[in-house]
Amino acid sequence: MASKPNARQQIIDTAMKLFCVQGYHATGLNQIIKESSCPKGSLYYYFPEGKEELAVECISTIKNFVLEKWRINFEQTSNPVAAIQAHISDIIQDGKPSQFRGFMPFSFWMAAETCLISERLRSACQVVFNEWQQYIAQQLVNNGANDSSAAEISNVILSLVEGAFILAITHGDEKPLVNISRLVPSIVNGGPAS
Numbered sequence: 001m002a003s004k005p006n007a008r009q010q011i012i013d014t015a016m017k018l019f020c021v022q023g024y025h026a027t028g029l030n031q032i033i034k035e036s037s038c039p040k041g042s043l044y045y046y047f048p049e050g051k052e053e054l055a056v057e058c059i060s061t062i063k064n065f066v067l068e069k070w071r072i073n074f075e076q077t078s079n080p081v082a083a084i085q086a087h088i089s090d091i092i093q094d095g096k097p098s099q100f101r102g103f104m105p106f107s108f109w110m111a112a113e114t115c116l117i118s119e120r121l122r123s124a125c126q127v128v129f130n131e132w133q134q135y136i137a138q139q140l141v142n143n144g145a146n147d148s149s150a151a152e153i154s155n156v157i158l159s160l161v162e163g164a165f166i167l168a169i170t171h172g173d174e175k176p177l178v179n180i181s182r183l184v185p186s187i188v189n190g191g192p193a194s
Contacts, residue, residue, distance in 0.1 A: 129158065
């Protein structure tokens with residue numbers, strides 16, 4: 001029998017779901033309180049600075065969740081192309097049943113939406129992309145790429161995944177993700193243009 005999450009985790013889980021479905025600006029604290037079934041005092045006890053502090057925690061939680069997915073895929077194969085394609089496949093499998101309804105890529109719901117209004121949120125988003133990129137780059141280096149090439153390739157891979165995710169959501173179709181998955185071998189093995 002699974003244990004019930006504590007109030008803090010319930011608030012974070014509810015906020016993440018709402019931020020991902022309807023965005024940061026459209027999500028109010030009262031809605032988070034109501035949908036988490038937690039007392040109002042709990043939210044302010046755990047997040048005394050309010051919505052922005054809660055959003056920073058959500059950003060960190062998502063960062064760790066996605067980083068763990070990257071780790072699992074890279075640990076299951078010594079081939080970085082296969083690991084990246086497996087990660088993209090996981091996104092497709094998660095989103096396809098609902099035609100990507102209820103999904104919002106991190107770059108859209110948080111980075112694009114909030115970076116211009118909050119330095120704190122912008123910094124938190126930078127950490128996310130930096131850690132994901134550094135992890136992928138390190139795996140490429142472990143498989144023979146030089147540091148500079150690995151940094152560029154990992155940046156391109158993240159950019160493509162986030163962009164294709166936005167297109168998949170817009171069209172309700174996995175095709176943009178399938179297309180970039182097919183291009184991963186040439187991106188990883190071809191390296192940057194001279």
